[in-house]
Amino acid sequence: MSFLRLSPEMQLRLAPWAAVALLLLIWEGTVRALGVPQYIFPGVIDTADALIQFHQPVARHAWQTFWTTVIGFAIGVVVGLLLGVIVGSSKFMYRACYPLLVAFNAIPKVAFVPILVVWFGIGTVPAIITAFLISFFPIVVNVATGLATLEPEMEDVLRVLGAKRRDVLFKVGLPRSLPYFFASLKVAITLAFVGTVVSETVASNQGIGYLMMSAGSQMRMPLVFAGLVAISVMAMVMYQFFAWIENRMTGWAHRR
Amino acid sequence: MSFLRLSPEMQLRLAPWAAVALLLLIWEGTVRALGVPQYIFPGVIDTADALIQFHQPVARHAWQTFWTTVIGFAIGVVVGLLLGVIVGSSKFMYRACYPLLVAFNAIPKVAFVPILVVWFGIGTVPAIITAFLISFFPIVVNVATGLATLEPEMEDVLRVLGAKRRDVLFKVGLPRSLPYFFASLKVAITLAFVGTVVSETVASNQGIGYLMMSAGSQMRMPLVFAGLVAISVMAMVMYQFFAWIENRMTGWAHRR
Amino acid sequence: DTVDIDFQLDWRFEGPSAPFLMSASRGYFEDEGLDVSIDSGSGSAETINRVASGAYDMGFGDLNALVEFLANNPDAPSLSAVFVVYDGSPAAVFAKKSSGIEEPADLAGKTLAAPSFDTGRRAWPLFARANDLEADSVSWDSVDPALREQLLASDDVDAITGFYFTSLLNLESRGIAEEDLVIMPFPEYGVELYGNVIVARDSFIEEHPEAVSGFLRAFTRGMAATLEDPDGAVDYVLERDDLVERDMEVRRLKLAIEGSIDTPAARENGLGAVDMERLELTIGQVADVFELEDNVPSAEDVFNSDFLPDQDDRMVFPD
Amino acid sequence: MTATATTNAAPETGRPFVAFDHVSLAYDDSGNAIEDIDLTITEGEFVAFVGPSGCGKSTFMKLCTGLHQPTAGRITVDGAPVNGPLKITGMAFQNATLLPWRTTLDNVMLPLEIVQPHRSRLRRHRKDYVEKAMGLLQTVGLDGYADSYPWQLSGGMQQRASICRALIHDPRLLMLDEPFGALDAFTREELWSVLQDLWRQQRFTVVLVTHDLREAAYLADTIYVMSKRPGRIIEQRQVPFPRPRHLELTYTSEFSDLVYDLRARIGSIREENTQ
Amino acid sequence: MTATATTNAAPETGRPFVAFDHVSLAYDDSGNAIEDIDLTITEGEFVAFVGPSGCGKSTFMKLCTGLHQPTAGRITVDGAPVNGPLKITGMAFQNATLLPWRTTLDNVMLPLEIVQPHRSRLRRHRKDYVEKAMGLLQTVGLDGYADSYPWQLSGGMQQRASICRALIHDPRLLMLDEPFGALDAFTREELWSVLQDLWRQQRFTVVLVTHDLREAAYLADTIYVMSKRPGRIIEQRQVPFPRPRHLELTYTSEFSDLVYDLRARIGSIREENTQ
Ligand SMILES: Nc1ncnc2c1ncn2[C@@H]1O[C@H](COP(=O)(O)OP(=O)(O)OP(=O)(O)O)[C@@H](O)[C@H]1O
Numbered sequence A, B: 001m002s003f004l005r006l007s008p009e010m011q012l013r014l015a016p017w018a019a020v021a022l023l024l025l026i027w028e029g030t031v032r033a034l035g036v037p038q039y040i041f042p043g044v045i046d047t048a049d050a051l052i053q054f055h056q057p058v059a060r061h062a063w064q065t066f067w068t069t070v071i072g073f074a075i076g077v078v079v080g081l082l083l084g085v086i087v088g089s090s091k092f093m094y095r096a097c098y099p100l101l102v103a104f105n106a107i108p109k110v111a112f113v114p115i116l117v118v119w120f121g122i123g124t125v126p127a128i129i130t131a132f133l134i135s136f137f138p139i140v141v142n143v144a145t146g147l148a149t150l151e152p153e154m155e156d157v158l159r160v161l162g163a164k165r166r167d168v169l170f171k172v173g174l175p176r177s178l179p180y181f182f183a184s185l186k187v188a189i190t191l192a193f194v195g196t197v198v199s200e201t202v203a204s205n206q207g208i209g210y211l212m213m214s215a216g217s218q219m220r221m222p223l224v225f226a227g228l229v230a231i232s233v234m235a236m237v238m239y240q241f242f243a244w245i246e247n248r249m250t251g252w253a254h255r256r
Numbered sequence C: 001d002t003v004d005i006d007f008q009l010d011w012r013f014e015g016p017s018a019p020f021l022m023s024a025s026r027g028y029f030e031d032e033g034l035d036v037s038i039d040s041g042s043g044s045a046e047t048i049n050r051v052a053s054g055a056y057d058m059g060f061g062d063l064n065a066l067v068e069f070l071a072n073n074p075d076a077p078s079l080s081a082v083f084v085v086y087d088g089s090p091a092a093v094f095a096k097k098s099s100g101i102e103e104p105a106d107l108a109g110k111t112l113a114a115p116s117f118d119t120g121r122r123a124w125p126l127f128a129r130a131n132d133l134e135a136d137s138v139s140w141d142s143v144d145p146a147l148r149e150q151l152l153a154s155d156d157v158d159a160i161t162g163f164y165f166t167s168l169l170n171l172e173s174r175g176i177a178e179e180d181l182v183i184m185p186f187p188e189y190g191v192e193l194y195g196n197v198i199v200a201r202d203s204f205i206e207e208h209p210e211a212v213s214g215f216l217r218a219f220t221r222g223m224a225a226t227l228e229d230p231d232g233a234v235d236y237v238l239e240r241d242d243l244v245e246r247d248m249e250v251r252r253l254k255l256a257i258e259g260s261i262d263t264p265a266a267r268e269n270g271l272g273a274v275d276m277e278r279l280e281l282t283i284g285q286v287a288d289v290f291e292l293e294d295n296v297p298s299a300e301d302v303f304n305s306d307f308l309p310d311q312d313d314r315m316v317f318p319d
Numbered sequence D, E: 001m002t003a004t005a006t007t008n009a010a011p012e013t014g015r016p017f018v019a020f021d022h023v024s025l026a027y028d029d030s031g032n033a034i035e036d037i038d039l040t041i042t043e044g045e046f047v048a049f050v051g052p053s054g055c056g057k058s059t060f061m062k063l064c065t066g067l068h069q070p071t072a073g074r075i076t077v078d079g080a081p082v083n084g085p086l087k088i089t090g091m092a093f094q095n096a097t098l099l100p101w102r103t104t105l106d107n108v109m110l111p112l113e114i115v116q117p118h119r120s121r122l123r124r125h126r127k128d129y130v131e132k133a134m135g136l137l138q139t140v141g142l143d144g145y146a147d148s149y150p151w152q153l154s155g156g157m158q159q160r161a162s163i164c165r166a167l168i169h170d171p172r173l174l175m176l177d178e179p180f181g182a183l184d185a186f187t188r189e190e191l192w193s194v195l196q197d198l199w200r201q202q203r204f205t206v207v208l209v210t211h212d213l214r215e216a217a218y219l220a221d222t223i224y225v226m227s228k229r230p231g232r233i234i235e236q237r238q239v240p241f242p243r244p245r246h247l248e249l250t251y252t253s254e255f256s257d258l259v260y261d262l263r264a265r266i267g268s269i270r271e272e273n274t275q
């Protein structure tokens, strides 16, 4: 109740924390109310216990997962942008590539991990590649859509100056698509984490994926959930980082 | 070469087929050139062999996966739209919900399947739920971005008539976001397939996920790849279906 | 000059991987002029693929999967088993006493849960045949390895198959005590399959035969020390993975030793050796139930005993 | 002059409809966009706003319709304070802002999907409404473009469609922000007559922003002149010509005098300001 | 009349710069938007186009700059056939189309990032260019809004910024599509002078679309009158007034006569058409 008495600005600032608090409350509440046993779905307190007790290994594995993800994601962004530009700029490429991209992305990327292991051994490289493979598609889709739906009037502003396709792309196409590019980053970063973790569960000696698998095979669900929480927290950190950049770069589009 | 001599219209029509053919060529070529063994990465011909030999079970399992995916995806679309509207319409909800949504989606959904199996038993229901859980987020993100970046001028057209928020949403907000909504469907449908298949690999006695797991345990990689091809084909079919709807509904945005 | 060996375990760093990790940590491999790097694995069958494909030089994997691989891929780069670790298959059937199941015959008409790649499930026809049961008199639920114990605990299925030392511990952590369970280990119920073995790629064997011998000598030392002091051996597991629970891994290791390593046959012939007759027999059984048609390998194709340490050195079991 | 003024019935008979009470608005910390606006528009009055570019005319329109809230002062429309968008307005925006996913006809019919009582009647009486919309489109010369999309129309055609959209639902308060700016002289004068006729029939209240003093003088009962930013009302001028007015009026010397007078007045204010 | 015409140097000295050779364009199967346009604009000439709304003036502009390709006929600019957008044009579009992610200043400076030689020089000489842009903004009264975003500007302010963007890179061909449509009379007349001065200094070729006959008469050497859709050139009128022209000119009877004449001519064509 006292939350409602705060200034709207303060409310906005506290919003994410309040939401997290609420979620934790609901989580613990449900678990208790339904009497879900710890080895199926541990509550907040059990998970927090595990997190505190194992904070050192969890932090170490999280760090590994974090960097793996960031690298895979970075490659995904670059490739996604490139493919998005290719697919979005030419009707022919749009028709040719889109079905294939959809087909490729409907395949669970876990299926590729064993193949990657053969070529790169277990560990960081397959995880990076998996994170990349899983995360580039949303970026392609939004960049391509942004470019394909660019208003011809805006393009004309540059074309009338004799601008080359590249100029049109960089001065109008991409800036115009920026809000949706950032939107796709939000999806892509979550997928990159999923990719890394999945790869780590199949082929790694470290990382949160390994931790979860290791804890899982010992039936230590609170520790598994501690791993999940670690992923979530890292994803939120990345989100805040992108939100910050987005805020600076696409303020013009969010002008309410 | 003779492809280039076709009319541009014909080229566009043939584009996806040409691309698929090219991909198959590259696939088989690479496998042969590098001498990749069949038990790691079978070539096109091995896969086609398996597909032909086992077309009946593959078709049966594919059908199961298809319907499971479609249902989970449909729920994902509805929930994604709703959440997108909620997140995109209010700055407070945007701030409160977004980090949580990102956090939730960074968690590999496989982790939830065992819990779902405990509650709903083995089979279709966990797969539907997994498909839903994995697929709604891209829709949320794009709908929310569409609504949050709606030009106030467009909104004013309705607000000046005394329109309620709902009217503004249905008459301007959603139509305006439609191209990106369709973009997100392309990502969402691929994820829905991944969700179903992953859930089926964890706990199911049918579906492509089961087939792949079963074939994998017998070291029959061509059959595993036949399963992957089946998923891809289904995803492409769904894509064509959406592309058709999209074409009818968002022609105004793709006017080049 | 040392020889580098990339070694693939069957699974996570758990109690049963203690002898490998101990040999590495204590420098037994170094003493043999080897630089061994040990990676965790994702299944004892997957190990075969990874060694065959060249991602690893040697590994710890399932002998029956090796047979299947050799039969299915006659043209692939070959690999051989060089040392038997699990003389008996760790596969077992678990049921709750409360379900009224007491012996294999009671399983008829029941539902069992196991991953489709589970050794117990794949070798089920052998178990059934040995116990006068129709193989297809049971139905199966295909589930993730970690899920089957849950389904048994919540009575969603009547029984499960799984590795003895894994499923028992998993069931215990779900509050089901050993005495509430009916456990039918495959070796005790007439299934003579071997379990996990050390495998090496043939091209590696050709290039570095002395390295393979060295590896097995060092491993035997490690195994001897492990059998001597299982509690201490688990230290080396904790060294690699500080997340594992000590007590649980000690128990797991002891169960593995008890059930699959320290068997009468192993005590008699020494650790690591294979009985060619039994191997021939089980290859036939595997070919039968796995429906391998052509190219079924001979016992010599599967097991290469050239690198076993001297038998005296392999008589490591404490009294 | 006073004699003719009495035949100009509107301002006298109307009751106060729009009232600005010392209203200011600042968009941001760059200072007031409009300042201390204090005026009353009676019901059925036709007022015109003129003023230099950027003086706050569009801002005034947005305040009037409740799209923005003033930072100081109070606005009442039809007796009630304005807290949010009104439901009785039709507005043609300065840039046409037609919805690109709707055809011209559907754009024109948009208000019918929102405003009561048309909203509830639209389903059943669709044909009548389409007829009405087509009629409006015809008066502005857009029959034949009903099924075109906005981007297939020229600038002036878009503007005309936007005027139709403002009129379709018989609003009680019609806000026109430079509705004829992109039209040639002839089309423009034709639409003057159309607008005057409609107004005389229905007697809604009209607020017209224009840069064309002749337009203001020809159409309005009252002309308000705004100063440069921050926009204030610096002149309020009653237009004495009787209704109905005809295009010949614009060639009379009284008309030219009024226009010239206004022009001079604005010019002199400019001079003062720039000094 | 002929005496004054000789002092109007531009058309006589220039060589053909823009040539339309029986050009038509059909956007779709709804028929030609413009039809059989056949004209020559000489280098340094200032031409104005007038015509009813929707007649194809903007279409003409797009053909001229190479944004569209004609469906019939041939266009040459500066001797070369137009196959795609030209690199020598500055254009102010009918709706300002400023890029919303750029401030006013950055919008104005956009052509410098594209067009040579400015493009290569921009990095090193940024300060000079910013000064130039600020100078232009000042002449149109937008100093003080350099760092504002387009949506913070009024309609007329956006239009003025768009004019600056068309001028910044000293184009050889300046296309202005109703550049002063959203401006009040005074600002508009001020900008007439600014434009005329610039033109007299740099002698670029100007194509101006306008609805204001006075504007056309005051600024142009040649006025083309277009018919209703499908747009054809139905009248070409030389404007005889000597340069520089001053605002007083607009009060002379010759000027009024020309405007009146044009008006009557257009009116009569309309009559014919509607019959
Ligand atoms: N959204 C906004 N944010 C900040 N400032 C604004 C905004 N809209 C308008 N302004 C400023 O308010 C002032 C008045 O703008 P307004 O649009 O009302 O002018 P106007 O009289 O309609 O001009 P014009 O005749 O050119 O359309 C201008 O100085 C403009 O820069």
Ligand SMILES: Nc1ncnc2c1ncn2[C@@H]1O[C@H](COP(=O)(O)OP(=O)(O)OP(=O)(O)O)[C@@H](O)[C@H]1O
Pocket: D151, D152, D153, D154, D155, D156, D157, D182, E027, E028, E033, E051, E052, E053, E054, E055, E056, E057, E058, E059, E060, E094, E229
């Ligand atoms: N992209 C387009 N697709 C189809 N038709 C178009 C398109 N653009 C313009 N037209 C049509 O071409 C004709 C001429 O349009 P244009 O924009 O050139 O007119 P204009 O003379 O500039 O009119 P205005 O003075 O109203 O701006 C119009 O009938 C219009 O409907």
Ligand SMILES: Cc1ncc(C[n+]2csc(CCO)c2C)c(N)n1
Pocket: C010, C011, C012, C014, C016, C017, C042, C043, C044, C045, C046, C117, C118, C119, C145, C163, C166
């Ligand atoms: C792909 C695959 N995944 C898991 C297992 C199960 N498993 C293998 S070894 C072991 C115990 C480790 O000491 C367990 C639980 C398997 N067989 N194959």
Ligand SMILES: [Mg+2]
Pocket: D057, D058, D059, D094, D177, E154, E155, E156
């Ligand atoms: Mg305005």
Ligand SMILES: [Mg+2]
Pocket: D154, D155, D156, E057, E058, E059, E094, E177
């Ligand atoms: Mg135009």
